[in-house]
Amino acid sequence: MRIGVLAEKTGVSERSLRHYEQQHLLVSTRLKNGYRDFDESMVERVKQIQLYLSLGLNLEQVAIILKCLEDKPLLYEEPCxxxxDMYEQKLSDVNEQIALLSTIKQNLEDHVGILKENAKKQRI
Incomplete structure (x- = not known):
């Protein structure tokens, strides 16, 4: 199938699909006219890539997972x-980001409170 069909079937832009191919996450052959030709199995592969990207992983990490899946197709039954380690590190990173955002949120709430209180005093 051509790249436009793969994009339509997966909801992923052609530009992203080209990038995935450049990163060796997708494989295509070239037709005589130079167009990419993707096997039907690439639909599922793109869905896998999107799943792992939705977990906040980068393409390098996705490539590691996809390689592991080639060796052990039942990733969760026989994990590498x-x-x-990668998931634990990502979880740690997310927890750090949550803590930082919680601190920022509290600081903003404090400053909004001060500003509103001062604005209220100005009206009196």
Missing amino acids: SSII
Whole structure:
């Protein structure tokens, strides 16, 4: 199938699909006219890529997972230790971001309160 069909079937832009191919996450052959030709299995592959990107992983990490899936197709039944480590690191990163955002939120709430209180005093 051509790249436009793959984009339509997966909801992923042609530009992203080209990027995934450049990163060796997708494989295509070239037709005589130079167009990319993707196998039907690439639909599922794109869906897998999107799943792992939705977990906040980058394409390098996605490539590691996809390689692991080639060796162990039942990732969650027979996990690769590198995947567990990667997920734990990502979870740690997310928890750090949540803590930072919570601090920022509290600081903003404090400043909004001060500003509103001062605005209220100005009206009196």
